[in-house]
Structure formats: C-alpha cells, structure tokens
Amino acid sequence: MSLRYALLGLLADEPASGYDLTRKFERALQRYAWHAQHSQIYPELGKLAADGLVEVIAEGARGRRTYAITEQGRTELRSWMLNPPDVFVVRHEFVLRLFLLSTLDPEDARAVLRPVAQESARELATLRESLDRAEATAPPGTELALGRLVAEYGLRSFQTMHDWALWALDRIDQVEAAKAARPAG
Amino acid sequence: MSLRYALLGLLADEPASGYDLTRKFERALQRYAWHAQHSQIYPELGKLAADGLVEVIAEGARGRRTYAITEQGRTELRSWMLNPPDVFVVRHEFVLRLFLLSTLDPEDARAVLRPVAQESARELATLRESLDRAEATAPPGTELALGRLVAEYGLRSFQTMHDWALWALDRIDQVEAAKAARPAG
DNA sequence: AAATGACATGTCTGATTCAACATGTCAAGG
DNA sequence: CCTTGACATGTTGAATCAGACATGTCATTT
CATH class of the missing domain: 1.10.287 (Helix Hairpins)
Structure with a gap:
C-alpha cells in the first residue's frame, strides 16, 4: 500500500509522468524512505488512475503521460497521513x-x-x-x-x-x- | 535475500527454533532493521537447511525443531557482511x-x-x-x-x-x- | 474433566516486488 | 545519414511476502 501513497504524495506537490516519478524516487525516496523501480511505478499509476485518485492531464512527446492528483486522491492521502498503522513496516x-x-x-x-x-x-x-x-x-x-x-x-x-x-x-x-x-x- | 542472512545472523549467536526466531524478530529486528512474519520464517528455515547453511540439532516437545548454523552457514554470512551490495534496499x-x-x-x-x-x-x-x-x-x-x-x-x-x-x-x-x-x- | 491460553509449526491465496526483456522517440554529434 | 545516449513506457515470469487459515501440544486453572 505504501507505494501508492508515496506516488500520491509526490503528485500532491506537482503533476508528473511515470518517468519523472521514477527519477524522484531515485533522487529522494529510494535511499531513505521507500525503494521502487519503474516496473512497479507504471502499473501502480494505472491502478491509481482506475481508482480515480490521479488523472492524466496531458499527453506529450514520446508517449509521455502527465498525471495529476485528484481531490479524491488528496483526501485519501491525508487520511493515510493522519491515521498511521499501528506497526510500521521496516526493511533496512x-x-x-x-x-x-x-x-x-x-x-x-x-x-x-x-x-x-x-x-x-x-x-x-x-x-x-x-x-x-x-x-x-x-x-x-x-x-x-x-x-x-x-x-x-x-x-x-x-x-x-x-x-x-x-x-x-x-x-x-x-x-x-x-x-x-x-x-x- | 536479506531474510536469509537475518536468520543466519540470529542463529550464529545461538541455536533456536522457528518460534524462537519469530520472537527474536518481534523483539529486536522488526522495528529497526527487518520485518518478517512466521509464515516467511518457517519456509526459509527449510530452504536454509536444504542448502546446508543450518541444520536441525534437536527435536523437542510439541514438534519443536531446534536449528543451528553450520560452518558453511557461517562462511556465507561472513561473506555477505564483508561484501555489501552497492545499493541498500530501504523500506521505511x-x-x-x-x-x-x-x-x-x-x-x-x-x-x-x-x-x-x-x-x-x-x-x-x-x-x-x-x-x-x-x-x-x-x-x-x-x-x-x-x-x-x-x-x-x-x-x-x-x-x-x-x-x-x-x-x-x-x-x-x-x-x-x-x-x-x-x-x- | 474441561476450558483456557501460551506454545509451536505449518500451508495457501493473493498481492507485491524484482530483474529482465521489449519497444520506440528524439536530439546531438560525427 | 548513422550512431549514440537520454528520454519514455510498458510487459512478463519468478520470487518474495502478508494475512488468513489450519492443526495440534502442553500446563494451569476451574
């Protein structure tokens, strides 16, 4: 479930494509918080879109698709942030x-x-x-x-x-x- | 792969059963280093035994099986400790x-x-x-x-x-x- | 004698994750 | 024109993992 919220969190800041998000993972999240590869990010973006938590707001060159978080997505993210699970998954x-x-x-x-x-x-x-x-x-x-x-x-x-x-x-x-x-x- | 080394590491200290190891995970590793459930630990112990890195040294009451690390297991563990991967997996x-x-x-x-x-x-x-x-x-x-x-x-x-x-x-x-x-x- | 609770070990299904494979675009340099 | 390298998105098969289900033992209490 965490990957989903990581993506929502990154998209809450600004719209981005799968490629952008992959780079953001590499630069920021990967080393400290959450590790994920592009082969996981693309499918998850699809599911997120299917669930109405994000939407495609632009299709650009080279098949690039820009995703933005929806209102529903923001609500979901906030609720996860404010209601943490009892036990945190740690793999380090x-x-x-x-x-x-x-x-x-x-x-x-x-x-x-x-x-x-x-x-x-x-x-x-x-x-x-x-x-x-x-x-x-x-x-x-x-x-x-x-x-x-x-x-x-x-x-x-x-x-x-x-x-x-x-x-x-x-x-x-x-x-x-x-x-x-x-x-x- | 890390679960395997976590188990070898715990067994390097002293022999233990799957149940013991599960509790050790809960007490020590779970919150800081590595999260795993007993449903993962038992099968992995089986694989470790099949690979000759641990062995059953005693069978006690209630089907309890005590595992100990073998020489081969120690060698394997040491080699993993001294040759870390380039990139560490982090999920936190x-x-x-x-x-x-x-x-x-x-x-x-x-x-x-x-x-x-x-x-x-x-x-x-x-x-x-x-x-x-x-x-x-x-x-x-x-x-x-x-x-x-x-x-x-x-x-x-x-x-x-x-x-x-x-x-x-x-x-x-x-x-x-x-x-x-x-x-x- | 029965019930309870800690001890103890497993399996199974579905979800998550990884590494590898696969495809194609576009810009810059030679 | 061709090559190289960054850009960009996906799929597939295998491994890993979580949560639920399943089974049974033993000691203590009632």
Whole structure:
C-alpha cells in the first residue's frame, strides 16, 4: 500500500509522468524512505488512475503521460497521513548489517564500520551542501516549506550515523587494547 | 535475500527454533532493521537447511525443531557482511510519512509530529533502561559485546528522532507566528 | 474433566516486488 | 545519414511476502 501513497504524495506537490516519478524516487525516496523501480511505478499509476485518485492531464512527446492528483486522491492521502498503522513496516538492509555486526570478530567489524563512517560523511556533506544552496536561494524571512523539515531529519540522521560509526570504531579499539594489556582474561 | 542472512545472523549467536526466531524478530529486528512474519520464517528455515547453511540439532516437545548454523552457514554470512551490495534496499513507512509531511497544512503536520515526539521518547526510555540493566549486570571491566554497539545506535537514532520532532514542531509554530504578524505576506 | 491460553509449526491465496526483456522517440554529434 | 545516449513506457515470469487459515501440544486453572 505504501507505494501508492508515496506516488500520491509526490503528485500532491506537482503533476508528473511515470518517468519523472521514477527519477524522484531515485533522487529522494529510494535511499531513505521507500525503494521502487519503474516496473512497479507504471502499473501502480494505472491502478491509481482506475481508482480515480490521479488523472492524466496531458499527453506529450514520446508517449509521455502527465498525471495529476485528484481531490479524491488528496483526501485519501491525508487520511493515510493522519491515521498511521499501528506497526510500521521496516526493511533496512543497512541497519540489518549493523545488527549482525556482533557475529563478526573485531577485525571484520572494523572492516564493516570504516566504510560506514566514510559514506555517512560523504552523504552528510552532499545533503548539507544542497540545503545551503536552497537556503541561499530563498529570500530571508520567507516562509519555510515543510520539505525543509525532512531535509533536516536526513541531515541529523547521517550526522548520528557518522558519529556513531566513529564511536564504535573507537570502542572496538579500546576493548582490544584492554584485552592486550590483560592477556590472562 | 536479506531474510536469509537475518536468520543466519540470529542463529550464529545461538541455536533456536522457528518460534524462537519469530520472537527474536518481534523483539529486536522488526522495528529497526527487518520485518518478517512466521509464515516467511518457517519456509526459509527449510530452504536454509536444504542448502546446508543450518541444520536441525534437536527435536523437542510439541514438534519443536531446534536449528543451528553450520560452518558453511557461517562462511556465507561472513561473506555477505564483508561484501555489501552497492545499493541498500530501504523500506521505511515511518520515514515515508515524514517525507510526505510537506503535503499537509501546518495544523495536520503538527498532528502527525506530536505522536512522533511522544513515541520516540517512550522508545528511548525503554532502550535506555534495558541498556542500563545490561550494563549493571556485566562486571566492570568486562569486554563489551558487539551487540552493545547496536544498542547504542538505536539509542542515538531515537534521540535524534525525538530532538528533531520537537525542533520541527517549534519550527512550524515559528513560521505560523511570523505569518500572523505579517498578514499581508 | 474441561476450558483456557501460551506454545509451536505449518500451508495457501493473493498481492507485491524484482530483474529482465521489449519497444520506440528524439536530439546531438560525427 | 548513422550512431549514440537520454528520454519514455510498458510487459512478463519468478520470487518474495502478508494475512488468513489450519492443526495440534502442553500446563494451569476451574
């Protein structure tokens, strides 16, 4: 069901084609919130249209079809946003690997953690840059879009991950050092 | 594929039955890393056994079958841990809802964020408590298990979420106040 | 002796999802 | 004119997954 709401959410912002939506998934949702391929997006758009939640508002070059959300679609989306399910579906390969870290020896654990520290730093820098750029563009005093809130969440999450990875690496070193100093244990 | 490694990872720690594994999923993995039901776990255990990555080491009361990881299973798990895929699959209904926050008006956004702030605080308290309990049990100077690292990651993640939700609520208030003070805008 | 509830393992149907296959358009460069 | 690459939309078959159904055990309480 979530894919359907992800699409409605993206279309609530502005009309878009299947291709546009696929790119939006790749740029924004894919890495943080919801993964989907175009082979899933096109059929779902069809179902959404059949259910009257979106409609085709233009057909352009190369068979391009632009979809817009309908009033009914907006109502449906809002109702989903305000009435969350009890239990959220979470599937996060990255975090799963963190959980399974305890199956490795210290050397292997370090080998897993080092790239985590590096990549989170890189991701963080990218996010920060695009946020700064957006803030520089908006005139001061301008009402901030709610989208800014999510960007901040992403920023903080990656900062947390980065700090944690460094802390974890340090921790492993400490434990090893303590063990070396007390070989009897 | 991830379910298979999640199961191998849990079995790497200690042998367990399908029922045990289902409960472990519910307690630990389900909310943070990987969601799976028993109707998926039982068949996957069968496949794992057929592939020689786990084996039945005991059959107990009520048809209970205890599985243990094999050497081959450990090798397979380690190789997956050390050779991560390029792109991680992420499906996170909760974060998806955050992304779609921008489709709501400020009043609705607040209604979504308030429970987030509350629940993250509750989750945080629970985690902190169980961590403190674990630390009190372990004699001082004891080598800390790598599992401690993940607990810390969970703790930090919920702290980040909580802080962010409060920040976001505050931000929305500020923007509204600014708008009220400047009704012409 | 019966009822209840936690324990325990499975199957089945339909929905979701993935990877691969398939087709074609249009613009720019050689 | 031909090639390349970005644009654009789909289908198909296999695998994965969810929710409901199904079955039975064992310990405790009534």
